[in-house]
Amino acid sequence: MARIELEQIVKRFGSLTTVHGIDLTIEDGEFVVLVGPSGCGKSTTLRMIAGLEAISSGTLRIGGEVVNDHEPKHRNIAMVFQNYAIYPHLTVAQNIGFGLYTSRLSKAEKQARIRETARTLSLEPYLERRPAALSGGQRQRVAIGRAMVRDPVAFLFDEPLSNLDAQLRAQMRLEIKQLHQRLGSTIVFVTHDQVEAMSLADRIVVMREGRILQVGAPMELYNRPADIFTARFIGTPEMNMIDATIGDGRVDLGANAAAIDVSGLASLPGDLGAGRSVVLGVRPQELTLLNGEHRDFPIRIEGKVRVAEPHGSETFVLLDLPAGQIVARAPSTVSFKAGDPVFFGATAESLRIFDKQTEKLIG
């Protein structure tokens, strides 16, 4: 196990810079997820850690040692690829054994290691099968097995679940998490799926256009997103964003003023200069359906139902406001009809204020 330190890591492809000086320390045994839309540099960063991409500038340390110029095989890391990359011409046992290619263990010891790994991953019955005879989840487990068998200092996962169907993905997610708890190994995991990031990570690194936007524990990112991008990226459905202007200690909602009542809001946090354009963010889950008499919310929103989406345990309602739309969560016991007027309330704590220009959280 080892700590991985990235110091001002830059990746350039010719004149194009795809990673702009990243600083990140991944602690020993930590499960870190790099998340962001495609093209944000997360996979490139992972591949630089693996040694599959050269580092243009900056310093990469694994276990305290600078490994910039080390070949992948000398970094003692293991990687699981999106396409599994298990070899179709080899059996499961041989595929897992491939991870021991350079090890100096005796044949018997290697066999024992392969068996042990297969047992951990419930692959024992399939050791003599070829990948063609395995399901998607089993193939992915073989790929993980090949990574595990070597006892590497860190595991790198490059979108390993994106080829699986939704159900299998959820199952593999749990398996990977349990595996991490059992092995206590350092894991760097790349995904574009925020649900995966939320459910797996000790810490999430949100990336965009080759830069790190925010690093933090999942709930930290969920509750205090540093900017609009992270706020929208983390959490489903995404956070509602409402344009507003700060006018003399109070919020001016423009066209939405009639529909959104913020008179209950005691004071605005922070020092918000008058005239500043802001974006108000509130999560659908933080809105509470009000029935008439229920009036003790500082923020009240009135909208017309456009669509209701029952999810079984809850229903998400898309509301039309005078300007724009928002999504709110309601109990599944309530039924909605398109065009119905409805009221939702929100607490002052649930409101996040972003600067419209810089997109940063300001209150």
Add this chain to the structure above:
Amino acid sequence: MSESTKPLASYGTIRPGRIVAWTILFLGGIVMMTPLLFMFSTSLKSAGHVYDLRLIPDQPTLANYIKVLSDGRFARWFVNSTLIATIVTLSCLFFDSLVAYTLAKFEFPGRRVVFLAILSTLMIPTEMLVIPWYLMASKLGWIDSYWGIMFPGLVTAFGVFLMKQFFETVPNDFLEAARVDGLNEFAIWWKVALPLVTPALSALAIFTFLGNWTAFFWPLIVTTDQTLYTLPVGLSSFAVEQSIQWELIMTGAALATIPTLAIFLFFQRYIVRGVMLAGVKG
């Protein structure tokens, strides 16, 4: 192809297009098979019956086979051909795919130029190359040697081209996974990339083996010593020795087709089998 892969809509009706296709294939098959059948037929006839054009010989005899096989020269030529075709094939499989892999999977300056230079040699007909080959062989003392017969074919532009196309379909993930697992570049090629292109290797093996087995022009030019003849050269020397002994030529030719048939039957299943499909989902 598209015709045959379509699901049959109904088994009861046969579309007219299909009848036409079958008819053409049937006629083509006859055209291809007739000389072959006549070769076998003639090899079973005695000298006096060679011009009796019946397909089934009147009095079939194995005398020609006994005569040819007991003639030490034929056995020698057979061995020569086998040796040369095998060595050249193995060499092509190894070097062509090594060059092709490098061109397909590594970025280096001049890669395209090198590939185009290799490809451009495909445009030059063998007849034009024979004189420089001969001069080279003569200067280096390779006339009348196995090496002299083999050297022009040990690495082929066609093989490089074919293998490169296939290596390009091998996902980089496979190679990178092996790189992370600690294999050196040669081992990655040998243990990971090559097994994934076995269909292409099989095809190349068949083409190269057949090409060398039937090669006539260059072996004829570069050898004068009868003991170094390959089968085609030797068989043609049968023909001009005294009078043309068609029954012996046909017997030799029939014996010569046996290895090619064997090679084809052995390798064709590897061509058909799409090994690649199973390992990567994408």
